[in-house]
Amino acid sequence: MFFWRLMILHFPHIIVRGLWIHDFTTYGFVLSNSRKPTQxxxxxxxxxxxxxxxxxxxxISYLLMGRSSVDSTSGFSG
Incomplete structure (x- = not known):
């Protein structure tokens, strides 16, 4: 249960870091494409x-969040 709550707490940070890396790689590909059009x-x-x-x-993250929410609700009700 603690692992799932930790994943939920760090989920936005992972998303922001992933978007930043995605933008950075896209910008890098654009730069390399402008420098070397043959590639x-x-x-x-x-x-x-x-x-x-x-x-x-x-x-995978959404599936883990769904499972963690189901587990937490069943745990609280149980």
Whole structure:
């Protein structure tokens, strides 16, 4: 129970850090694309990979939050 509450407390911080990293990598890809236009074909693959990892992380986090809320309500009622 303590682990789930800790995850809920740190959830906004993880989201903010993830968004900052996502913006930073996007800006880096734009800079590298403007510097070397020949590598424009190689850029979408890591960008899609980071986006996919971000969506997977969000899905897992939402599932964990849902389970923790169910556990906390059952624990309080029990």
């Amino acid at each position: 424009s074909q190689k850029l979408p693959s890591p960008f899609e990979a980071t986006t996919l990892l971000g969506w997977i992380f969000l899905l």
